[in-house]
Amino acid sequence: MTQETTLERQATAAPDVPAIELKGISKAFGPVQANKDISIRVMPGTIHGIIGENGAGKSTLMSILYGFYKADKGEIWINGSKKEIPDSQAAIAAGIGMVFQHFKLVENFTVLENIILGAEDGRLLKPSLAKARRTLLELAEDYGLNVEPDALVQDIGVGMQQRVEILKALYRQADILILDEPTGVLTPAEADQLFRILGRLRSEGKTIILITHKLREIMEITDTVSVMRRGEMTATVRTQDTSPQELAELMVGRKVLLRVDKKPATPGDVVLDIKNLKVVDEKGVERLRGIDLQVRAGEVLGIAGVAGNGQSELLEVLGGYADGTGEVRLNGQSLDLTGRHSDGQSRRARGIAHVPEDRQREGLIMDYQAWENTAFGYHHDPEYRAGVLMNNAAIRNDTAEKMERFDVRPPNPKLAAKNFSGGNQQKIVLAREIERNPDLLLVGQPTRGVDIGAIEFIHQQIVALRDQGKAILLVSVELEEILALSDRIAVMFDGRVMGERLPEDTDEKELGLLMAGITDTNAPHSVAEVEANLAHAGGDPHKEV
Amino acid sequence: MDVMPKWAEVILVPLISLLLAAIISALVILAIGEDPIAAVKLMITGALGSTYGWGYTLYYATNFMFTGLAVAIAFHARLFNIGGEGQAMLGGLGVALACLYIPWPHWSLALVGATAMAALFGAIWAAIPAWLQAKRGSHIVITTIMFNFIAAALLNYVLVNLLRPKGQMDPATARFPEATQLPTLHDLLAPLGIEFSKAAPANVSLLVAAAACVGLWVLIWRTRLGYEIRAYGHSESAAKYAGISPVKITMVAMIISGALAGMMAINNVMGEAERLVLNSTEGAGFIGIAVALMGRSHPLGVFIAAILFGFLYQGGAELALWTSIPRELIVVIQALVILFTGALDNMVRMPLEKMFLAVRRARAPKPERKPVEPAE
């Protein structure tokens, strides 16, 4: 852009001046080129969607706009004037607010303290807190964003935490709001409400950038949408001119199957039989309040629910690393829920494999190489053993084969796990667990942070295992995934099973109400009711979602 | 993807850091009115210029290998064992008891017995803080510090009131019997026709220490236990998922750590002093922390770092012998070495990484772009 046109733009602060204009942004993290020469314009009063595979550079780009990272090259223009945004303070001053993918909240602070942090009015806290409390009330009224100001962040659910993040931005009077994957942690009802709020903000003239993986949301709410791939901006289109299929192809660069292809299930004997399972956490809070479930051979039981309603504890107790009470039988024989035979290795010996919810915190040792991770949890297996030593050669050969079969890229057993992309990390875990040929596979969030292409592959593997007659317990917060993969769906809320449904007999709306703890799914329900219910279901703050 | 080639990470960075430490040390020497070049020469000839110097350098290095390995194995389980000092003191007690009260027929048997006792005593002294950490959540850093003080009091009691021969002024045990005297490097190398100084205290314990380095390497990188220890150290949550018991790993890692620290006593107590004196450890437990950190917790790194610190000690002793440089200067030099190689290493690494990255970018132009015009 030439000097002249720049001046021209500044002169005419007309509605056709973009609220945000990024020009030629580039950013490298060491050897990784996260953003390459990206330009983008967003008009005021619109919602602009950004989609792209994980690691495509979406968060990086937005973090640059928010002053969290500094771009190596490029310019930022806000409302027609060029801005230097060296830090977030400058971004806030320019009217930009951002809700990060991983919330930036101080967990043992109250909601109010989190809101004023960095936006205090003076050296003393008291007046700031009082003012924030008043403002919060107003905002709650205006947008229906209710929060409990004096609750500790670690005690409220993730949905509520996100609300705090949005309030933080509004409290700072942001005109431009960036939301990075906001709906990953919400129930459909909560997501709907969020979109209503976004709609209100748009109608007030605020500009919104929405990053999401869910094509449905893009189609539903955005005005324009950009697609990113491998650090580059590959396309920007008007939403009404495109289709989900086209967007998916733009993202991955090839045709993708958006539906899972699977034959009807042929369930066999009961493999897993859970009766009155209870779990109490370290703080003495009852996380599972008596669960009864059965999983049969050759079927996928999907567990739906908002994060933090006991699904994690269910997987942990079945996986052997949390204690519980009640009765759990595997192929008719009872499992030790506490004590000596309640650990990951005993479970594996009994034929339970487990793809954990958080591959980086649990499923993998990020500093271990791929081959070491392939033995993780199975390192006592005879085939990996040479006396007291580990048979590293055998493990490496085995890893190479598995990587080949699961199309892990690059297929290099000596690369550290942290150097694989998210999707490939997940494939390593999956290969390790599925190839064991377990009787029961526990799977938590199998496709979280995985791009569309890899999702397709992972879903196929799970279905294939089912078709071999294995029992599969699937936990996911993605309703779409639950609906697509499960042969039976149980919904969990606040440590209980609210009900079971068959996928063909239910829909997202009904499941969404169950997830909010409302069993009478036919009566009309207000958002407030859903919300009130969810507020009581404690979110687990220690899990990053 | 690593930015720097491995050789740069393991050789270049420590080397430059050491150089910086040396430069600052030289400035300090200059400031107290001595000649740094002469001082360095004196240190090098004194520590490495003769088999005699080597004998002392290796003697000190042996101590640091044991304590360095002790800290290193605990680090692998992400445990910070500051208690090497106390564990080594207790190890000394074990050695003294073994040597004084068991009539050993030959030094080799005595060595085995004393090593076992040293390891046992050191292990016990580490196991208590480990247990408190695993079961009671007591911070291991604090408990191991406290256990250093308690060990000192205990040793004082034992030496003054129990093991000291009647009427002896020295709060020390009697001299160990002849049969427990360990062969020095002179004795060991003589059959091979190698002339090694008779006076230097380096002894067969050096071989034990070297074997411990190899053994620990095997343990950490080749056994299932080592695999579990490292896994736990990298990620406790993942370890739990895999069925690795935090309590077990904490206990086992600390017991091995304490045993290694205790084993230092076969070198200083059995090999050198041939009796147990108060304060026989002389801070080797703390030097072990620096050694482990500099050696990046790798047994080979610990081996090399221990020799570096042995060099500093012996070189420092030579300085003290032949110049009027106060001994505190040696402490300052150690501090600078620890500071630059341990805490300020990123000061060296960051610019180096930038350099390597720039070199790499220059070498590999982006494939999808046209080759850069050679004009500019």
Added chain:
Amino acid sequence: MDYLTLIQLLDSTVRLATPLLLACLAGLFSERAGIFDIGLEGKMLAAAFFSAAIAALSGSVWLGLLAGIGASLALSALHGLASITFRGNQLISGVAINFLAAGMTVLIAQGWFKQGGRTPSLMGGARFEGITLPGAEAIADVPFIGPLYAELISGHSILVYMALAAVPLSWWILYRTRFGLRLRAVGENPASVDTAGISVVGLRYAAVGICGILCGIAGAYLSTALQAGFVKDMSAGRGFIALAALIFAKWRPWHALWATLLFGLFGALETRPDVIEAVIGMKVQGQLLGALPYLMTVIILAGFVGKAIPPRAGGEPYVKER
């Protein structure tokens, strides 16, 4: 044990607790901001030397105090450079600082005073004297209250009262001011502070700086108030005890006061085997007496404190971009 003995024991407790309290609060600010500091010991030692040295040279204890704070701040800056700017290992940096202070103080002392690493004895205005609080002499003979006020409360050096005042002040700063809110936040989740547009580095340096100032006062107290000069290694492990007290106090100011008073009491009891004998009815063996404070620490940590959860971001450098 009679009342007067108790007063004297508590008096001794206060004196012994004061350096611990100052160092403990120093550690509290640093660690609350996410920077672990096992270099408290070294900073205290350096401050003890420089305050005594400058007081001896200038004849003014206040100049000495400033010098002590300055020395401690310099080491804090080094710690900050290593652990904040260069994201180094905070523990190693602390270890190095301890060694550095131990060596440097004696080297410089020898260079300046040629008294074998000591400073000359401080006299008159080069020393902090005890302050007699108003009315102390008047009511000294009143039963009960008299000794309590005249012996225990009155008569300490100004630094003791400063240390005691530092407790509510620290609490107020941490929990009632903007700075405190941000400081605590940066130790829990530096990214939250960063995204709020506040400099993580700046806050952490500020915290480390406060730590330096408090350590400086602690060191000056040792050499210019409790003692009349510097002797090598005179901090004698108090920095480590202060760290233990900090964990014990779970990183809270008022608890820090109680914890350090408890350690002070252990120290005071160690000097009074006669009192212990009177209380428990038997003679405590000498070495056991010496080990008592450490044993008690372990027992209390294991038995009563439970798991002390440090600030969540403690010990980890804030790395935004790998």
Added chain:
Amino acid sequence: EPALIFDLGGKFDKSFNEAAHNGAQRWQEETGLNYREIELQSEAQREQALRRFAEAGSNPIITMGFAMADPLSSVAADYPDTNFVAIDVTWLENPNIRQIGFAEHEGSYLVGMLAAMASKSGTVGFIGGMDIPLIRHFGCGYAQGAKAVNADATVIANMTGTTPAAWNDPVKGSELTKAQISQGADVVYAAAGGTGVGVLQTAADENILSIGVDSNQNHLHPGKVLTSMLKRVDVAVYDALAAGDDLETGVFTLGLAEEGVGYALDDNNGPLITDEMKAAVDEARQKIIDGEIEVTSYYANDSCPALDF
């Protein structure tokens, strides 16, 4: 060129290493000759320093402290032509060592008497450094002296600690002094190296009397230090250096008779020591020399008749 090997405390330990340093300095000033010296840093350096100096031709080689006995016995045998001087060692067999022991208990006995006579409360204190037999040996003589003057005298004894840090903790020395004062002590005797600095300081601040050790510390707080128990290491070292090649080897115990130990009397403490006190102490001194009074050594039985540690 002679050599001097200081013990781990270092040459400025305010105690006997420093006394040796002073003796050597005096010799150097008087003769203009040089000597080598080293401050040991570790146990292993004991033997190393001995050998290095012996090989370099130093003669005589003077060592400080009982801990040198062990390495000395083997090194001295290897260098029969070199003379060694061992301070605080009296039990070696080697012919080429001049072994010098001091009767610290006798000197301590005298200052104990002075303490008891100066005390108004009848309670006197003893503060030791690290708890080792040598320090108990000091305390034991002191207690016997005090009890000799006043059989009802109370002697309070405290040790500073069990690690070498106990030699350099003046803060704790202060607290111990105050604790003893609150138990009624009005004279305290410090045998605690650098810790003693704190003891003497606090005694002066609190207006009671203190007793220094090893060298004459009366000048530290004139009028506040009752006396100092002298251990003439400086003389022993000076004599050994002065003797040069004519050094006489063998075992020498320097007690009161040899003026190897004693108490300090100078302008600083003159007013504190009355004529009766002086007379009594001098009489006792003579009696000890004559064998009429026997001061029991702690080493004799590893216990003390007058004090329970």
